Amino acid sequence: MITLTKKAADHIQTFLTKRGKGEGIRLGVKTSGCSGMAYTLEFADTVQPEDLVFEGFGVKIFVDPKSHIYLDGTELDYTKEGLQEGFKFQNPNVKDECGCGESFHV
Template sequence: MFAIPGTAPVTISPAAERQIARLMAGKDAYGLRIGLKKGGCAGMEYTMELAEAPEPNEEVVEQGAARVVISPMAQMFLFGTRIDYETGLLESGFRFHNPNVTDTCGCGESIRFEPLEGSRTPEA
């Protein structure tokens, strides 16, 4: 929907690709759906869930055995994002390196975008 021909809207690191493929295989899912919802200190939070199939107008990004499905309302906010999976001593999880984010909360769980002229903010 908001893609540039020949350019994937998001990129997936090799570590994220392996983790997404593991999640998909473990639940026999079509892919990992990512989106945005209102919430958190900064105003928006990423959402993730396993998807059985893509819905109309969702963007699908495939890389190796991994498949990411992007909800329509999140597409313009996620364009250019690099999805990574980091493992640390205290926690492991997906990280979104999103060039469109203008602010984050102190804990890094919520984000803010500058509103685009004439656009709506994404809703759950």
């Protein structure tokens, strides 16, 4: 299961409304960075037959089955700290992260 906070859902919904299209967001992982994997997050304009679909606060999250193995249990939040703002992933599967926070290892 993938969940998101109300703050993240509100932020995503605002972007979807401004965009004028989109079914929700697509969350995944890719091989990258010094720890091995990095998150991917993009607008989802179409639903793929193999997609797993999760919903929170009216926002749909689409995840491919291969990424779901690494993302199961993740909560997506949106934070703003000083001049830094962005999505934050609370992933219980992560064993280690790189120093810059861009990649992780499970």
